[in-house]
Amino acid sequence: MMTTNLTSKKPFELDWKRTLFWGSVCALSQVFICLVGLPSELNRRILIESTLSLGYLFILWIPLVFGYVVSKMVELEGVENPKPGAADLLSGALTGLLGSLGLVLLMLGIDNLDMRDPLINWNQKLFRLLTFENSISFGSLVWIPVGVGLGTIGASLHQMSGQIRKMSAYAMFGLFSFAVLEDVIDDLSEGFRLEWLSDMIYAKKGGMTVTSAIVLAIVLALLPLITRGKFKKTVDRYRSDAKPENQRRNSVVLFSTVAVLVIVLPWFLGGIINELLANVGLFLLLALGLNIVVGLAGLLDLGYVAFFAVGGYTTAVLTSPNSPWFSPETHFGISLLVVVVMATLAGLLIGAPVIRMRGDYLAIVTLGFGEIIRLLFLSDWLKPYLGGSQGITNVPAIDLGPWEVRGADPRSVFYMVLVFCVFAIYISWRLQGSRLGRAWMAIREDESVAEVMGINTVNSKLMAFVVGAVLAAFSGAVLAAKVGSVFPKSFEILVSIIILVVVIVGGMGSITGVMVGSLVLIGILGGPRQPGLLQEFQNFKLLIYGALLVFMMLKRPEGLVPTARRTRELHQEEYLQDAWLGDDESEDREEVGEQL
Amino acid sequence: MTETALLEFRSVNTHYGAVHILKDVDLAIYPGEMVCLLGGNASGKSTTLKTLLGMVTPTSGEVLLDGEVVNDKPTSYRVINGVTMVPENRRLFKRLTVKENLELGAYLRNDTEGIEEDLENIYELFPRVKERLSQKAGTLSGGEQQMVAIGRALMSRPRVLLMDEPSMGLAPALVQQNFELIQQIHEEGMAIFMVEQNANMALSIADRGWVLQTGRVVLDDTAEALLANPELRSSYLGES
Numbered sequence: 061m062m063t064t065n066l067t068s069k070k071p072f073e074l075d076w077k078r079t080l081f082w083g084s085v086c087a088l089s090q091v092f093i094c095l096v097g098l099p100s101e102l103n104r105r106i107l108i109e110s111t112l113s114l115g116y117l118f119i120l121w122i123p124l125v126f127g128y129v130v131s132k133m134v135e136l137e138g139v140e141n142p143k144p145g146a147a148d149l150l151s152g153a154l155t156g157l158l159g160s161l162g163l164v165l166l167m168l169g170i171d172n173l174d175m176r177d178p179l180i181n182w183n184q185k186l187f188r189l190l191t192f193e194n195s196i197s198f199g200s201l202v203w204i205p206v207g208v209g210l211g212t213i214g215a216s217l218h219q220m221s222g223q224i225r226k227m228s229a230y231a232m233f234g235l236f237s238f239a240v241l242e243d244v245i246d247d248l249s250e251g252f253r254l255e256w257l258s259d260m261i262y263a264k265k266g267g268m269t270v271t272s273a274i275v276l277a278i279v280l281a282l283l284p285l286i287t288r289g290k291f292k293k294t295v296d297r298y299r300s301d302a303k304p305e306n307q308r309r310n311s312v313v314l315f316s317t318v319a320v321l322v323i324v325l326p327w328f329l330g331g332i333i334n335e336l337l338a339n340v341g342l343f344l345l346l347a348l349g350l351n352i353v354v355g356l357a358g359l360l361d362l363g364y365v366a367f368f369a370v371g372g373y374t375t376a377v378l379t380s381p382n383s384p385w386f387s388p389e390t391h392f393g394i395s396l397l398v399v400v401v402m403a404t405l406a407g408l409l410i411g412a413p414v415i416r417m418r419g420d421y422l423a424i425v426t427l428g429f430g431e432i433i434r435l436l437f438l439s440d441w442l443k444p445y446l447g448g449s450q451g452i453t454n455v456p457a458i459d460l461g462p463w464e465v466r467g468a469d470p471r472s473v474f475y476m477v478l479v480f481c482v483f484a485i486y487i488s489w490r491l492q493g494s495r496l497g498r499a500w501m502a503i504r505e506d507e508s509v510a511e512v513m514g515i516n517t518v519n520s521k522l523m524a525f526v527v528g529a530v531l532a533a534f535s536g537a538v539l540a541a542k543v544g545s546v547f548p549k550s551f552e553i554l555v556s557i558i559i560l561v562v563v564i565v566g567g568m569g570s571i572t573g574v575m576v577g578s579l580v581l582i583g584i585l586g587g588p589r590q591p592g593l594l595q596e597f598q599n600f601k602l603l604i605y606g607a608l609l610v611f612m613m614l615k616r617p618e619g620l621v622p623t624a625r626r627t628r629e630l631h632q633e634e635y636l637q638d639a640w641l642g643d644d645e646s647e648d649r650e651e652v653g654e655q656l
Numbered sequence: 657m658t659e660t661a662l663l664e665f666r667s668v669n670t671h672y673g674a675v676h677i678l679k680d681v682d683l684a685i686y687p688g689e690m691v692c693l694l695g696g697n698a699s700g701k702s703t704t705l706k707t708l709l710g711m712v713t714p715t716s717g718e719v720l721l722d723g724e725v726v727n728d729k730p731t732s733y734r735v736i737n738g739v740t741m742v743p744e745n746r747r748l749f750k751r752l753t754v755k756e757n758l759e760l761g762a763y764l765r766n767d768t769e770g771i772e773e774d775l776e777n778i779y780e781l782f783p784r785v786k787e788r789l790s791q792k793a794g795t796l797s798g799g800e801q802q803m804v805a806i807g808r809a810l811m812s813r814p815r816v817l818l819m820d821e822p823s824m825g826l827a828p829a830l831v832q833q834n835f836e837l838i839q840q841i842h843e844e845g846m847a848i849f850m851v852e853q854n855a856n857m858a859l860s861i862a863d864r865g866w867v868l869q870t871g872r873v874v875l876d877d878t879a880e881a882l883l884a885n886p887e888l889r890s891s892y893l894g895e896s
Contacts, residue, residue, distance in 0.1 A: 495763070502760050505749035511711060512743060514735035514764040514812070 087162025106267030107239035127152035127214025156211020234280035251328030341477030349531030355569035357524035358504025363430025369551035371536025407529030451547035567619025668717035695868035738815035750794030761811030
C-alpha cells in the first residue's frame with residue numbers, strides 16, 4: 061500500500077504519519093535524556109573549548125540520528141521510488157523541529173510546575189542549561205533552528221554521494237574520538253615526550269581549541285580521499301588470501317605486531333591508563349572464561365561471579381597475614397595451584413546439580429547459586445573463617461623475584477594479567493578446534509542429538525563449567541593481589557551480568573570479539589566498580605550498558621566482531637530464508653547460489 | 657532363526673515416573689534386515705528408539721546388543737558398536753557447517769583415514785552434499801537436510817540405522833525419493849529399523865513389522881502379511 065502511494069509522490073508530499081511518529085520519538089528521547097540527567101551531569105566535560113560540552117552533545121546527536129532514520133525509512137519503504145528528494149529533507153527538518161518543541165515544552169514545564177519529587181533532574185540546573193542561562197524564549201530561539209538544522213543534515217546524509225558521506229563521517233567520529241580521548245592522548249604524548257602536540261590540540265582548561273578542532277576536522281575529512289580505501293583493500297586481501305602458507309605468514313605478522321604493541325606501549329602510558337588496561341585485562345580474563353561456557357557450550361551461566369569470588373578468597377586466605385582463621389602466608393605461586401583446585405571443585409559442585417537443566421532453567425539456577433556463594437562469604441556463619449562483611453585485608457603484593465606486582469604499580473598488574481590473558485586466549489583457541497570444542501558446539505546446537513552422536517553431554521558440560529571456573533578464579537586471584545583485599549561486595553551479581561554483556565556485545569564465541577568487547581565496554585565505560593575512560597559516565601553506566609545491549613540485539617545480534625561462522629550464517633540466510641521451506645523452489649535457489 | 661540378533665528386547669518395560677510406557681515388549685532386529693515399527697500417537701515408538709539407544713533405561717527386561725545385555729551401557733557404547741539413529745525431523749546442527757555435521761557423526765571414531773574414506777563414500781552417495789560442505793546445515797533444503805542427516809548417521813559406520821519418522825516434514829515428492837534412498841542403503845547390507853507413520857510406504861519396502869498400541873506389541877508379522885491384515889488396513893492405512 062505504502063509503495064503505491066510513494067510511486068505517485070510529489071516532491072513535497074510528505075508521509076505525515078511517519079514523520080509525526082519519528083518526530084515524537086525524537087522529542088521523547090530528548091526529554092528522556094534530559095530528565096535522566098545526562099546533560100547536566102556531563103556538562104562539566106568540555107569537548108571543544110567554550111563551544112561544546114559532552115552534555116550538550118548528548119542532546120544534539122538525537123535530532124541528527126532521527127533525521128537520518130526518518131529519511132532512511134521513507135527510502136526503504138518506497139522501493140519503487142528510492143530517489144531521495146526534497147520531501148526527505150523536509151521530513152528530517154520536521155523531525156528535528158518536533159524534537160526541539162519537546163525541549164521547549166520541557167523548559168516551560170520546569171518553569172511552571174514543580175515535579176522534583178519523582179524527577180530529580182526536574183530542576184533549575186537543567187533549566188539553566190536548556191535556556192543557556194537566559195530566558196525561555198532565548199532558549200527556544202536557539203533550540204528550534206538547531207534542531208531543524210541537525211534534522212535536515214541527518215536527512216541529507218542520504219542525498220550526498222558516498223564520498224562526501226564518508227568524509228563527514230570520518231570528520232565527525234574522528235573529532236569526537238579526539239575530544240573524548242583527551243586523557244589518553246595527553247598521557248600518550250607525555251610518554252613519547254610530545255607534550256607540545258597535546259598542548260597545541262587541547263586548551264588549558266580541557267577540551268580542544270576551536271582552531272584545532274576545525275583543522276583536525278578538515279584533515280580527517282581529507283583522510284579517506286588520500287587513502288582511497290587502500291586500507292580496506294589490504295584488510296580484504298589479508299582475509300581472502302587463500303594460500304595457507306600466506307595466511308600463516310599474515311597471522312604471524314599480525315600477531316607479532318599486536319604482541320609488540322601490547323608489551324611496549326604500557327611503558328609510554330601513565331598510571332591512570334595502565335590501571336584501566338589492567339582492569340580491561342581482568343575482565344577480559346573473566347569474559348574469555350564465560351565465552352567458553354556461554355559462547356561455545358551454550359550454557360547460560362548467570363552466577364559466573366561465584367568462581368571469580370572463589371579465586372579471590374582462596375588467594376586472600378592463603379597469602380594474607382590477616383586471614384582470621386587459617387593463614388599460611390604462602391607465596392602467590394603456590395596459592396595459584398590451590399586456586400586451580402578450588403575452582404575445579406567449585407565448578408564441579410555448582411555444575412553437577414544444575415547441569416541437567418536446560419536454557420532458561422539453567423540461567424535461573426546459576427543466578428541463585430551465584431548469590432548463594434556471595435551470601436556465604438557475607439554470612440556470620442563463615443565470619444570466623446572468611447571475615448564476613450569485613451572481608452580479608454592486607455593481601456600482599458605478588459613477589460616475582462626481581463619484580464613485584466602490586467596495586468600501586470598498575471603497569472606490573474597489567475603485565476601479570478597479560479600473562480594470564482595470553483594463557484586463556486591460547487586455551488580458548490586450542491579448545492575451539494578440539495574434539496571437546498566440537499562436542500560443546502554440538503551440545504549448544506541440539507543437546508539430544510549430540511547425545512545420539514555418542515557425546516557424553518554431562519561430562520562435556522561439566523568440563524565447560526570447570527574451564528570457565530578456573531579462568532574466572534585466576535582473574536579473582538589477581539584482583540585480590542591488586543586491590544590488596546577481598547570483600548563480599550566486590551562479587552555482586554552485577555559482575556556476572558556485565559561480563560555477559562561484554563561477551564554478547566563483543567560477539568559470542570569469538571575470541572577477538574570478546575577482546576574488543578572488554579576493551580570498549582570496560583575500557584571506555586568502566587566495570588561495575590572500576591571507572592572507565594569516561595569517568596563522567598559513572599552514574600549512567602548501567603543505562604548505557606542496557607541501551608547498548610538492546611541495540612546490539614536488535615541491529616547486530618552477532619556482536620561487534622562476530623566469528624566467521626556467524627557472519628556466514630547471517631549472509632546465507634538472507635537469500636536462503638524462504639528457499640528451504642519448500643523444496644519445489646530448490647532449482648531457483650540453486651541458481652541464486654551459483655550467482656553468488 | 658539361529659543367528660544372534662543385532663538388537664533385541666526381551667520383555668522390556670519402561671516408565672516415565674509412574675507412567676508405564678512400554679509393556680513387555682519383545683523385538684529383534686537381525687543383521688541386514690529392514691524392519692518397521694508402526695503405531696499411533698503415544699504408542700511408545702519414540703521410547704522404543706530411546707531405549708534401544710540407551711537414552712532411556714528399562715525398569716525391567718533386557719536390551720541385548722549382539723547377544724550381550726547392554727541395559728547399563730551408555731549411548732556411546734552402543735554407537736561404537738554399530739547402532740545409530742537418524743532423528744525425527746532430521747535435527748541437524750543448524751549453525752554448524754555440513755562438513756562439521758558429518759564429522760560429528762564420527763565423533764567417537766579415532767581412525768582419521770577411515771573417516772576420510774567414509775566422507776568420500778558419502779560424497780559419492782550424495783553429490784549434492786559435497787557442493788554444500790561449507791554451508792550452514794540450517795540453510796539447506798528439506799531434501800538436502802535429509803541427505804546430511806543420513807550421511808551423519810553413516811559416519812559412525814553403523815550396522816543398524818534407527819530411523820525416526822524419516823518421511824515426516826518432507827515434501828510429498830521427496831517422500832518417495834527418500835524411501836528409495838533408504839532401500840539403496842539397505843541393499844548395501846545395512847540393517848534398518850524404521851519408525852514410520854506412513855505405514856503403506858514403509859511396509860512396501862520392509863521385511864517385517866510390528867504394530868505397537870499403548871506400549872504393547874499387538875501385531876508381529878512379515879510385511880506382506882501386515883499389509884494384507886484387514887484390522888491394520890482399517891486403523892493405519894486409512895481404509896474402511
